Amino acid sequence: MRKAFVNTLVELAAKDERVLLLTGDLGYTVLEPFIEKFPDRFFNVGVAEQNMIGIATGLAESGFIPFVYSIATFALLRPYEFIRNGPVLHKLAVRIIGLGGGFEYGPAGITHHALEDLGVTRLQPGMAVIAPSDFQQARSALLASWNLPGPVYYRLGKDEKTVIPGLQGKFELGKPQVIREGTDLVILTCGGIACEAYAATEILASKGISTEVVLVSTLSPAPIKDLAGILENFPLALTVEAHYTTGGIGSLVSEIIAEKNIPCRLVRCGVDSTKNVATGSQAYLHKKYNLSADALAKQVIQNLRMRRVNR
Amino acid sequence: MKITAQEVRRIILEQAKRANVGHIGSALSIADIVATLYDKVLNIPDPDSVERDKFILSKGHAALAVYAALYLKGWISAEELNTYCADGSLLGVHPEHALTGIDFSTGSLGHGLSIASGAALAARLRNKHQRVFALISDAECNEGSVWEAVMFAAHHRLSNLIAIIDLNGQQAFGYTKEVIAMPDMEGRWKSFNWDTHELDGHNQEQIRKVIEGLNTGSGQPHVLIAHTTFGKGVSFMENKIKWHYWPMSEEEYKTALNEVKGY
Numbered sequence: 001m002r003k004a005f006v007n008t009l010v011e012l013a014a015k016d017e018r019v020l021l022l023t024g025d026l027g028y029t030v031l032e033p034f035i036e037k038f039p040d041r042f043f044n045v046g047v048a049e050q051n052m053i054g055i056a057t058g059l060a061e062s063g064f065i066p067f068v069y070s071i072a073t074f075a076l077l078r079p080y081e082f083i084r085n086g087p088v089l090h091k092l093a094v095r096i097i098g099l100g101g102g103f104e105y106g107p108a109g110i111t112h113h114a115l116e117d118l119g120v121t122r123l124q125p126g127m128a129v130i131a132p133s134d135f136q137q138a139r140s141a142l143l144a145s146w147n148l149p150g151p152v153y154y155r156l157g158k159d160e161k162t163v164i165p166g167l168q169g170k171f172e173l174g175k176p177q178v179i180r181e182g183t184d185l186v187i188l189t190c191g192g193i194a195c196e197a198y199a200a201t202e203i204l205a206s207k208g209i210s211t212e213v214v215l216v217s218t219l220s221p222a223p224i225k226d227l228a229g230i231l232e233n234f235p236l237a238l239t240v241e242a243h244y245t246t247g248g249i250g251s252l253v254s255e256i257i258a259e260k261n262i263p264c265r266l267v268r269c270g271v272d273s274t275k276n277v278a279t280g281s282q283a284y285l286h287k288k289y290n291l292s293a294d295a296l297a298k299q300v301i302q303n304l305r306m307r308r309v310n311r
Numbered sequence: 312m313k314i315t316a317q318e319v320r321r322i323i324l325e326q327a328k329r330a331n332v333g334h335i336g337s338a339l340s341i342a343d344i345v346a347t348l349y350d351k352v353l354n355i356p357d358p359d360s361v362e363r364d365k366f367i368l369s370k371g372h373a374a375l376a377v378y379a380a381l382y383l384k385g386w387i388s389a390e391e392l393n394t395y396c397a398d399g400s401l402l403g404v405h406p407e408h409a410l411t412g413i414d415f416s417t418g419s420l421g422h423g424l425s426i427a428s429g430a431a432l433a434a435r436l437r438n439k440h441q442r443v444f445a446l447i448s449d450a451e452c453n454e455g456s457v458w459e460a461v462m463f464a465a466h467h468r469l470s471n472l473i474a475i476i477d478l479n480g481q482q483a484f485g486y487t488k489e490v491i492a493m494p495d496m497e498g499r500w501k502s503f504n505w506d507t508h509e510l511d512g513h514n515q516e517q518i519r520k521v522i523e524g525l526n527t528g529s530g531q532p533h534v535l536i537a538h539t540t541f542g543k544g545v546s547f548m549e550n551k552i553k554w555h556y557w558p559m560s561e562e563e564y565k566t567a568l569n570e571v572k573g574y
Contacts, residue, residue: 050459054460055463058432061429085417085419086422089408
């Protein structure tokens, strides 16, 4: 995703001189296409994320469109107050590229697991929050949002190969994408974990269960109306995210169900923040937190069974 | 209208009394610096002009001194000034960018120099001769982010960036030498490869001359280490921690006003 994103950024920078790229000393083998083409518009600010956001704030106020790049936890959490008081308060076109949503940096350890990035960005008024699911969508998401007047957060992954079936790289700001239609339940997901969610629906289909899959690639501005319309059609919804179960898509869908009084049971699949987070590969951690395709399918079957018993 | 430090001080006292709020000592500390900048230094033909100098009050809690200057400049009206700290006003204790003449909202320490560095870099990228001033406090240098910006600005030789340190030796809950001692402030900035100038932060002529003499076309970023007295101009406030937060009584207000009139 990140390479497709950077290549697209190079195209945009060629067309528009306002586009700049800043990094907090990360992006080796990723950012080079931009650096080679626009050496004067690239700044490695060093290991100083607070300053990076402050610099971007000053640049954006002067009319530039600075993209800042780091691992998601460093890009957002260290300078969080700089983001709030800078681009958010001043409504400036700062773009934050947070690399490695969820467990993409699994073996790197807990400090590198971005499990609250969607929550903390969703809280900030006027900040667009975008989590593409594959590299094709990363490209179209950037094309659709690079020129927004306010700040944007992009949660990007490292997977440059996987393609989410049925998505075809589609992205529309503030709109969900239905990538598979179904009748028994709906899965709402975002980011790279969508491939596990989609694989779960294949397992379910083999057991005669029909699942709708919706990608909520824009968490803010949230597609509230569209999601409410979808949720009304299903007795059961699962939210699937490589994120704490609070703050992200699970919270968003809970808010919609509660506020719109929709008769849909919700199961939030994500990382239980009360458990100790361990280290390991992304696949291992997805399994550990019941986010693998098998585990998701199992949860669906359990919950459908519960519904039948409760009836 | 000429912007005098005396008028800035009078307005600080008047508005702080009317609104019954504190932060008076911090505002008085920078009255001479702010008066000099707005009267003679900042190239701002009007607040909406694009290619003007920028000024960031990083020690946002002293905003009242800047409001006084904006009023004396004629950029905000007497009616607006008189809404200081009122419900629905844009003039809070800390400055808000929605107010004419305020470039950035501040109030959380340690942000201003980074933002100023970004603005200075933007001017360079556009080949504009535009200076960016950031007024920070000595205690603000407790914030690590200040030093991130110090390193960045020096590395990129942002010579159009001018930091001014209001070195009054006081912070919210004590004297800086007792809280976090930072002796030899000049040496610290010099060692980070800044062009440094120590001066008397209450000597307007000296402030003006030093700034006039800076090479803002190329070379190192500049820092003015302005030695100031917290609460300057009001004897009972000078160097007293209490006047970081405290509002004035009727009696104190009268005494203070008389003192600044004669100052």
